[in-house]
Amino acid sequence: MSKTGVLLTAFGAPRGLEDLDAFLLAVSGAAPTADTLSVERRKLLTIGGGSPLHAGAERVAAQLERRLSGLPAAVATPGEDDGLGFGLPGADAIVSRSLRTLGEVVAPVEVGMLYGNPSMAEAARTLKERGAERIVHVRLSPFGSAMSDEGWLEAVAGAVEGAGVEWSDAPGWGTTDGFVALAADACIAAREELPGEARTLVVFVVPSPAGARTGGGPVRTDAEDAAARVAALCGLGPVTVGGAGLAGIAGVGGSAGKSPWLITLSGEADGAEGELLGIIDAAAAGAFAAVEVCPMGWIVADAWTAYDLDVIAAERAFGLDMDFGRSRVPGEEPAMIEVLERAVRQSA
Numbered sequence: 141m142s143k144t145g146v147l148l149t150a151f152g153a154p155r156g157l158e159d160l161d162a163f164l165l166a167v168s169g170a171a172p173t174a175d176t177l178s179v180e181r182r183k184l185l186t187i188g189g190g191s192p193l194h195a196g197a198e199r200v201a202a203q204l205e206r207r208l209s210g211l212p213a214a215v216a217t218p219g220e221d222d223g224l225g226f227g228l229p230g231a232d233a234i235v236s237r238s239l240r241t242l243g244e245v246v247a248p249v250e251v252g253m254l255y256g257n258p259s260m261a262e263a264a265r266t267l268k269e270r271g272a273e274r275i276v277h278v279r280l281s282p283f284g285s286a287m288s289d290e291g292w293l294e295a296v297a298g299a300v301e302g303a304g305v306e307w308s309d310a311p312g313w314g315t316t317d318g319f320v321a322l323a324a325d326a327c328i329a330a331r332e333e334l335p336g337e338a339r340t341l342v343v344f345v346v347p348s349p350a351g352a353r354t355g356g357g358p359v360r361t362d363a364e365d366a367a368a369r370v371a372a373l374c375g376l377g378p379v380t381v382g383g384a385g386l387a388g389i390a391g392v393g394g395s396a397g398k399s400p401w402l403i404t405l406s407g408e409a410d411g412a413e414g415e416l417l418g419i420i421d422a423a424a425a426g427a428f429a430a431v432e433v434c435p436m437g438w439i440v441a442d443a444w445t446a447y448d449l450d451v452i453a454a455e456r457a458f459g460l461d462m463d464f465g466r467s468r469v470p471g472e473e474p475a476m477i478e479v480l481e482r483a484v485r486q487s488a
Contacts, residue, residue: 144488145248145272146208147263147307148201148480149296150280152253153191153442157184159256166255187446194251196440197280199472200480201249207481208247213474248272251280252299254292260299268303275300275307276487278480282314283346283363283437310487315366318479322470323366324373327434330467331374338429338463342376342401343419345449346437367403367436376401416448420456430463438469439476445469 154163160180164172172180184190203213248270252263267275277296284292293309300307313319327342334340346363404415416433423431433453435445449466457464470476 142273143246143248143271145250145267145270145275145305146201146204146484147260147267147275147277147296147300148197148204148249148251148280149260149263149277149292150193150197150251150253150440151442152256153193154184154256155194156190157181159190160184163256183443183447186451187443191443192446193440193442196442196469196471197251200280200440200477201251203472203474203477204480204484205245205247205249207477208249208484209245211244213477245270254295260295261302264299264303264305268305272305275303275305276310276484277307278310278313278483280440281347281437282312282319282366282439283361308487310483312362313479313483315362315369316479316482318475318482320366320369321373322473322475322479323434323436323467324370325475326467326470327370327374327432330432330434330465334430334432334463334465339427340430340432340463340465341419341423341426341428342371342374342432342434343416344370344401344403344434344436345416346403363437364403367434370434370436371401416453417456420453420460420462424457424460424462428462430465431457432465432467434467435469440471441469 152163152166154160161172161177164176164180206212206214248267250258250263250266250270252258252260254260258266264275277293277300279292296307296309331340331342344367346361346367402419404419420431431453433449435449438445445466454464454466
């Protein structure tokens with residue numbers, strides 16, 4: 141039986157300040173201006189000097205590799221090996237080394253980035269070197285986006301075929317019962333951290349899909365359907381189409397009772413400085429006491445969740461005298477690894 145490897149792919153991010161210029165050039169195709177570099181540098185410095193994406197993705201890869209290989213999940217403690225914090229930028233090599241050497245691996249897993257390092261091509265070559273005779277591609281994102289969908293699979297195909305390995309694409313997992321239940325648990329946990337009597341607006345955030353804007357409003361997508369199922373599991377307001385009645389903010393959600401919710405299409409392309417901040421302003425004007433943001437489009441923390449949400453969006457809410465909550469991203473939680481495992485096995 142041929143040995144199957146798994147290529148986990150993500151959009152990419154600068155590991156640190158030294159990677160910022162090259163990353164922005166790769167994404168835009170043009171050298172960044174001095175102003176752009178200054179803004180992005182401040183963002184990275186605010187969250188510790190680099191994106192947490194790489195460390196988080198490596199933890200997911202390590203645990204998925206162990207699960208697919210029939211090995212028990214490993215537990216790494218902060219500060220092990222070289223003394224770096226488990227979730228800090230730069231710790232991904234430590235995670236890979238410490239978690240992947242605790243048993244015989246029969247299904248290697250590597251992470252490849254659309255932009256940045258390790259590239260998809262580098263990851264595919266590594267899988268081949270580790271004995272993979274075929275590769276299953278799994279995207280580390282439950283839903284696509286306008287910014288990244290175009291050319292994503294073409295890039296994967298070029299990387300894997302360049303390594304001389306056959307491959308297949310795993311089915312989407314963003315609408316599976318397992319992921320929906322995981323997102324609902326995270327949403328409920330975040331709400332429990334807010335004052336119980338506060339009138340709270342719950343905002344599900346997903347990346348904007350290609351062609352999302354038609355006629356001035358969003359179109360319904362798999363991500364919105366998944367969010368509606370999460371809302372139902374969380375006991376939020378009834379589902380309606382056409383908005384939650386917040387100062388002209390369009391969305392899909394429920395506006396009745398004490399648990400209204402809606403969806404904003406944001407993220408990689410325009411971040412919290414786009415639609416989400418307008419929703420927070422409208423919530424304050426609408427006498428909401430709290431806003432809870434659920435970033436359903438992300439399973440691993442990155443600069444967007446760490447900066448645009450935890451800094452910019454939170455500051456906007458607090459500045460308007462509202463409480464702010466953000467649901468966790470699942471990362472390497474066992475239930476998330478199980479969702480990814482099922483996707484792999486369906487394609488293997």
